[in-house]
Amino acid sequence: MKAALCKSLEGPSALVIDDLAVSQPGPGEVLIDVKAAALNYFDTLITRGKYQSKPDLPFSPSAEIAGTVAALGPGVTGLKVDERVAAYIGWGGAREKVIAKAEAVIPIPDSVNDVVAAGVSVTYGTAIHGLKDRARLQPGESIAVMGAAGGAGLAAVEIAKLMGARVIAVASSPEKLAVTKAHGADDAIDYSGTDLKDALRALTGGKGVDVVYDCVGGASSEQALRATAWQGRFLVVGFASGDIPKIPLNLLLLKGCDALGVFWGEAVKRDPAGHRANMVQVLDWVAKGQLNPRIHGTFALDDIRDALAVIEKREAVGKVVLTI
Numbered sequence: 001m002k003a004a005l006c007k008s009l010e011g012p013s014a015l016v017i018d019d020l021a022v023s024q025p026g027p028g029e030v031l032i033d034v035k036a037a038a039l040n041y042f043d044t045l046i047t048r049g050k051y052q053s054k055p056d057l058p059f060s061p062s063a064e065i066a067g068t069v070a071a072l073g074p075g076v077t078g079l080k081v082d083e084r085v086a087a088y089i090g091w092g093g094a095r096e097k098v099i100a101k102a103e104a105v106i107p108i109p110d111s112v113n114d115v116v117a118a119g120v121s122v123t124y125g126t127a128i129h130g131l132k133d134r135a136r137l138q139p140g141e142s143i144a145v146m147g148a149a150g151g152a153g154l155a156a157v158e159i160a161k162l163m164g165a166r167v168i169a170v171a172s173s174p175e176k177l178a179v180t181k182a183h184g185a186d187d188a189i190d191y192s193g194t195d196l197k198d199a200l201r202a203l204t205g206g207k208g209v210d211v212v213y214d215c216v217g218g219a220s221s222e223q224a225l226r227a228t229a230w231q232g233r234f235l236v237v238g239f240a241s242g243d244i245p246k247i248p249l250n251l252l253l254l255k256g257c258d259a260l261g262v263f264w265g266e267a268v269k270r271d272p273a274g275h276r277a278n279m280v281q282v283l284d285w286v287a288k289g290q291l292n293p294r295i296h297g298t299f300a301l302d303d304i305r306d307a308l309a310v311i312e313k314r315e316a317v318g319k320v321v322l323t324i
Contacts, residue, residue: 001095003017005017006061008057015061015305017301025076027073027074029073036067037065041240047308052265063121064087078102086106087106104272114323116293120286122152123319126155127158131235134261139164143212144200145170150215162290170224171190172192187203191220217239217242234258294319296318296319297316297320299323
């Protein structure tokens with residue numbers, strides 16, 4: 001089979017396409033013919049050894065896939081050969097065949113295509129876990145989504161809106177903010193030339209936002225925290241800016257607010273049943289047209305370096321997916 005391999009930690013430009021032997025699934029495993037493999041910002045980090053997951057070399061990037069079941073390992077029930085499925089696998093998806101744990105494999109509704117199904121696990125999975133399980137977002141509450149035009153941000157915008165919240169999208173250009181409004185944001189702030197704290201407080205009548213969903217980090221994080229309401233919740237989702245902010249802890253005391261880590265990948269490992277339930281819900285919303293995942297573009301497996309360059313340059317608005 002053909003695979004995109006990271007053989008050295010020199011970043012996406014050093015990836016190579018190679019041929020590998022096909023392994024057979026063991027007990028509790030499923031062999032999947034990959035039709036689509038989604039890419040994320042952390043794929044640019046993992047290929048440099050700068051992500052919290054550090055797989056042994058060589059490995060394939062891409063944490064989420066969609067395809068059809070090719071073979072079942074001993075003891076696997078509830079799935080069948082040729083069934084369309086999606087799975088979050090951590091890494092290793094950028095290849096023609098993948099072995100996944102059966103508990104990670106989720107059937108795809110007939111009305112959801114492979115490209116979309118491949119691209120929902122990380123972004124929408126993180127969003128529903130962060131908003132439902134961690135923040136316990138309630139109808140009528142306000143939420144500021146930082147980096148709202150990216151894949152992770154748009155997912156949070158859509159799911160927060162479905163949960164009944166007032167969504168304030170924060171992004172870096174009018175064009176990106178227009179995309180967030182098309183995906184359900186009620187208000188939008190261009191933080192490139194705005195005092196974010198003042199803008200968020202103004203939009204909430206001085207109260208501040210109930211929840212901040214921050215997948216960007218950097219200088220804007222403290223401004224957003226300063227704009228949280230009394231007993232608000234600040235969700236630490238990621239650091240796409242490359243800068244991990246140092247937050248003055250006295251702000252948590254003064255606001256009686258919570259800073260909550262959203263480590264979705266670890267949550268999936270510790271609570272696979274909860275992850276499965278969340279993803280079944282997400283795919284059901286997609287099938288019903290209540291969620292509309294935005295696909296920035298698709299690339300062939302051979303063009304994975306170009307695909308990751310788009311992500312690294314912050315040019316992607318929505319998900320970048322490999323078709324295999």
